[in-house]
Amino acid sequence: MFTSLNLKAxxxxxxxxxxxxxxxxxxxxxxxxxxxxxxxEKLVGAADQKARVPPPSAIIVRAWEELSxxxxxxxxxxxxxxxxxxxxxxxVLSGYFMAALIAIPVGFLIGMSPLxxxxxxxxxxxxxxxxxLAWMPLALFIIKDSQASAIFVIFICSIWPMLINTAFGVAGxxxxxVNVARTHELDSLRTALIVxxxxxxxxxxTGMRISIGIAWLVIVAAxxxxxxxGIGYYVWNEWNNLDLTSVIFSILVIxxxxxxxxAAFAWVQRSVQYQE
Amino acid sequence: xxxxxxxxxxxxxKRYPSPDGxxxxxxxEDINFDIDKGEFVCIIGHSGCGKSTIMNVLSGxxxxxxxxxxxxxxxxxxxxxxRGVVFQNYSLLPWLSALKNVIFGVxxxxxxxxxxxxxxxxxxxxxxxxxxxxxxxxxxxQLSGGMRQRVSIAxxxxxxxxxxxxxxxxxxxxxLTRGTIQDELIRIWSGSDQTVxxxxxxxxxxxxxxxxxxxxxxxxxAQVAESVAIDIPRPRSRADIIHHDGYYxxxxxxxxxxxxxxxxxxxxxxxxEETNNGPQKPKVVRPALNTPxxxxxxxxxxxxxxxxxx
Numbered sequence: 067m068f069t070s071l072n073l074k075a076x077x078x079x080x081x082x083x084x085x086x087x088x089x090x091x092x093x094x095x096x097x098x099x100x101x102x103x104x105x106x107e108k109l110v111g112a113a114d115q116k117a118r119v120p121p122p123s124a125i126i127v128r129a130w131e132e133l134s135x136x137x138x139x140x141x142x143x144x145x146x147x148x149x150x151x152x153x154x155x156x157x158v159l160s161g162y163f164m165a166a167l168i169a170i171p172v173g174f175l176i177g178m179s180p181l182x183x184x185x186x187x188x189x190x191x192x193x194x195x196x197x198x199l200a201w202m203p204l205a206l207f208i209i210k211d212s213q214a215s216a217i218f219v220i221f222i223c224s225i226w227p228m229l230i231n232t233a234f235g236v237a238g239x240x241x242x243x244v245n246v247a248r249t250h251e252l253d254s255l256r257t258a259l260i261v262x263x264x265x266x267x268x269x270x271x272t273g274m275r276i277s278i279g280i281a282w283l284v285i286v287a288a289x290x291x292x293x294x295x296g297i298g299y300y301v302w303n304e305w306n307n308l309d310l311t312s313v314i315f316s317i318l319v320i321x322x323x324x325x326x327x328x329a330a331f332a333w334v335q336r337s338v339q340y341q342e
Numbered sequence: 343x344x345x346x347x348x349x350x351x352x353x354x355x356k357r358y359p360s361p362d363g364x365x366x367x368x369x370x371e372d373i374n375f376d377i378d379k380g381e382f383v384c385i386i387g388h389s390g391c392g393k394s395t396i397m398n399v400l401s402g403x404x405x406x407x408x409x410x411x412x413x414x415x416x417x418x419x420x421x422x423x424x425r426g427v428v429f430q431n432y433s434l435l436p437w438l439s440a441l442k443n444v445i446f447g448v449x450x451x452x453x454x455x456x457x458x459x460x461x462x463x464x465x466x467x468x469x470x471x472x473x474x475x476x477x478x479x480x481x482x483x484q485l486s487g488g489m490r491q492r493v494s495i496a497x498x499x500x501x502x503x504x505x506x507x508x509x510x511x512x513x514x515x516x517x518l519t520r521g522t523i524q525d526e527l528i529r530i531w532s533g534s535d536q537t538v539x540x541x542x543x544x545x546x547x548x549x550x551x552x553x554x555x556x557x558x559x560x561x562x563x564a565q566v567a568e569s570v571a572i573d574i575p576r577p578r579s580r581a582d583i584i585h586h587d588g589y590y591x592x593x594x595x596x597x598x599x600x601x602x603x604x605x606x607x608x609x610x611x612x613x614x615e616e617t618n619n620g621p622q623k624p625k626v627v628r629p630a631l632n633t634p635x636x637x638x639x640x641x642x643x644x645x646x647x648x649x650x651x652x
Contacts, residue, residue, distance in 0.1 A: 242433040243435060249427045250421075251450060265437070338437075
């Protein structure tokens with residue numbers, strides 16, 4: 067029953083894919099080269115229509131070219147897709163884990179102490195809705211390094227969901243389990259590590275999963291701003307090169323990498339999930 | 343009396359401040375009773391009489407407004423591994439397997455033990471409650487209510503506390519499961535010199551398990567009114583106990599108390615004319631040995647001379 071449902075869904079997905087690509091392909095007829103144009107067509111300006119959304123077949127060809135040689139470096143304007151993704155992942159993960167390093171302990175503190183919760187709350191509420199890119203000028207001025215500023219932007223956008231979810235998860239740990247820790251004479255550190263951390267882990271992981279998703283969304287915009295390397299820069303650079311085939315290809319790559327990141331965190335989340 | 347009882351509850355009072363600043367709510371006042379070493383004592387009373395609060399004071403999770411508890415010559419303060427607790431809702435850690443839940447307790451109790459010793463000790467206690475052969479590796483969510491409570495009991499016995507506190511441990515279980523686990527509890531307890539204090543709502547359960555049953559009047563201003571000795575020889579079993587001569591005398595006494603006298607004896611809010619008369623030990627009653635009318639004369643015997651354990 068379950069597998070047959072999965073099979074049906076897979077079958078349907080493939081049909082949707084073929085249908086979608088087919089419509090797209092048909093809607094973008096091949097461009098005639100200038101030599102094939104009649105005098106009349108040249109006069110009415112048909113030659114100007116060269117730049118148009120490329121058909122899926124062209125993108126598949128480009129994807130094959132790029133993915134078969136992902137790691138090469140021919141200078142700032144021509145790097146393999148693997149290298150660009152690598153730069154982006156490095157920035158995302160370093161900013162993200164720095165945020166985790168701060169957000170989880172502080173979230174613990176806020177979750178365990180009602181006083182800290184009330185004291186931190188106004189700051190969190192004001193800082194949280196700020197678009198991470200709004201920090202960019204300030205970060206560039208203070209840090210004076212565009213790479214580090216991009217990492218800072220990732221840091222600042224990842225910190226809030228992790229902080230809030232950790233505080234929420236820790237504050238919501240069932241009183242019974244804390245009482246079990248108390249009747250077993252566990253000190254505060256052990257209570258935090260042996261009882262509260264595993265009890266709050268699913269909620270914390272939910273926050274971490276939201277954060278990694280946001281970080282991956284933000285890195286593209288941040289790299290468009292700071293430039294140099296990374297998948298965001300790559301998209302913008304190909305736009306400047308008027309190479310829409312590569313733009314669409316990199317959009318798809320961004321989607322696939324984001325999906326893999328999310329799947330990795332979903333896997334970790336499942337491993338700490340428990341049933342009451 | 344030269345030697346002090348093992349556990350002495352002295353003038354225990356709990357008041358909660360009223361939310362609107364009026365007179366505080368007194369749950370119970372001037373509670374006094376003793377428990378001897380190795381004794382199994384049940385406490386029965388209606389909801390709201392503060393049984394659970396007494397339990398929480400004994401476990402150290404709550405503190406009384408005034409009065410105190412002395413165990414083994416030491417004043418209690420805060421939770422301790424000397425007192426093991428079995429909660430009504432099991433309170434197992436759901437991310438740990440049954441065995442690891444017991445190991446959690448044993449590790450806290452004996453941090454100096456080796457890993458193998460901790461595991462062996464924990465496994466032994468799971469064996470005592472019949473939870474081995476695969477069940478020990480299951481998470482609490484994969485166990486039935488009865489099995490969960492067995493794990494909880496194993497965890498409490500495994501830390502070998504001086505005093506075991508059971509807070510309505512079978513309240514959430516169906517009658518058949520309850521019977522089985524009562525038998526297991528009494529079997530494990532008989533093989534130990536464990537002192538047990540247990541809350542229950544179930545009169546038959548109290549008669550089956552206890553050496554003595556404390557009866558509480560209704561709250562507010564609840565008190566321990568009587569200490570009823572269960573003069574039925576051990577080992578007891580659920581099937582045989584009902585044929586004992588004293589069984590129905592005791593049972594009728596308890597039921598009559600709960601149905602009628604717990605209300606009549608309740609002092610309500612017009613209390614406290616006799617609160618400063620020093621510690622008032624509850625009246626001792628032995629329904630199985632006496633006719634109810636003569637039970638008054640027994641009240642001069644202090645409860646700690648009355649211990650019987652078969």
